Amino acid sequence: MKILAFAGSNSSASINKKLVTHATTFFKDQSIEILDLNDYEMPLFSVDKLAKNGLPQLALDFAKKIDESHLLFISLAENNGAYTTAFKNIFDWISVIPERKAFWGDKPTFVMATSPGPRGGASVLNLAKTTLPYYGAKVIETFSLPSFYENFNAENRIVNAEFEAELIAKIEKIKVDFLK
Numbered sequence: 312m313k314i315l316a317f318a319g320s321n322s323s324a325s326i327n328k329k330l331v332t333h334a335t336t337f338f339k340d341q342s343i344e345i346l347d348l349n350d351y352e353m354p355l356f357s358v359d360k361l362a363k364n365g366l367p368q369l370a371l372d373f374a375k376k377i378d379e380s381h382l383l384f385i386s387l388a389e390n391n392g393a394y395t396t397a398f399k400n401i402f403d404w405i406s407v408i409p410e411r412k413a414f415w416g417d418k419p420t421f422v423m424a425t426s427p428g429p430r431g432g433a434s435v436l437n438l439a440k441t442t443l444p445y446y447g448a449k450v451i452e453t454f455s456l457p458s459f460y461e462n463f464n465a466e467n468r469i470v471n472a473e474f475e476a477e478l479i480a481k482i483e484k485i486k487v488d489f490l491k
Contacts, residue, residue, distance in 0.1 A: 312490060314338055315380035317346040319398035319435075320388035326459045327432075330425045331386035333467050334454075337482045341490070346376060348397045355396075356403035370404035377405075377416050382489055383448070386423040389435035406446065413447020419489055420448040421481070424455050431457030451488070452481045 316335050318327035328347070335343045353367040354360055377383065388395045394402070406414050422439045424432025436455055444450055454477065456462055462471040469475040 312381045313342040313344070313379060314382045314384060315344050315346065315376055316384035317348060318386045318388060319348070320395050321348045321352070321397035322388070323349070325388065326425050326427070326463070327386035327388045327423070329463065329467055330423055330456055330459075331384050333463075333469065334384055334386070334421070334423065334478060334482065337479065338486075344376065344380070346373075348401065351401055352397070353400060353404055356400055356407075361407060366408060367404060370401070370408065373401055374405045374408055374411065377414075377418065380418060382485070383415065383418045383420040384423070385420060385439075386425065387432060387435045387439055389424060389426055389432040392434035393438060394435060402446075415443060415446055415448035417447050417449060419451045419485075421452045421454070421485060422448075422450055423453065425459045425463075426457070427459050429457045431455035431459075452485060454478055454481055 314335060316331045318325045318331050320327050332345055351369045351373050353369050402414065424436040426432045432455060436453055440450055440453060456474055462469055462474055464470045469478060
């Protein structure tokens with residue numbers, strides 16, 4: 312099974328990338344690819360740019376990565392209660408690829424979020440739970456880690472036992488349901 316993981320952030324020190332990377336460490340026997348949105352930076356989407364220049368190759372490349380995977384792990388950063396511009400821009404470009412069945416390719420998707428604050432990206436996680444299925448994501452689990460800097464350490468581990476147990480339980484359920 313191939314797992315594709317990424318953070319919905321273009322920060323070089325992304326806490327969401329740390330979280331999604333940590334979550335994938337529980338899948339030792341699987342093929343895991345962790346993408347960096349900085350490697351898929353494209354012009355800001357507009358229908359005028361699409362008409363003038365066509366689809367950027369990077370949009371096609373990102374879509375291919377989704378299509379080649381069996382399971383998606385996404386940890387979404389939150390900006391002003393919504394997706395980051397970097398994530399939304401990729402989403403917008405891929406959504407206009409002709410004859411694409413669905414942005415997310417009907418893939419089982421584990422959606423996470425974290426933030427420095429006590430809500431743990433709750434607004435973007437709620438947005439994702441309600442909108443991503445409309446675009447072909449089969450959201451199978453969600454996880455929120457509040458107060459990242461208090462609950463995650465320099466060794467890239469969740470230090471709060473309750474949150475770590477919750478994440479592990481969800482991962483074990485995914486293993487049972489999807490690693491048959």
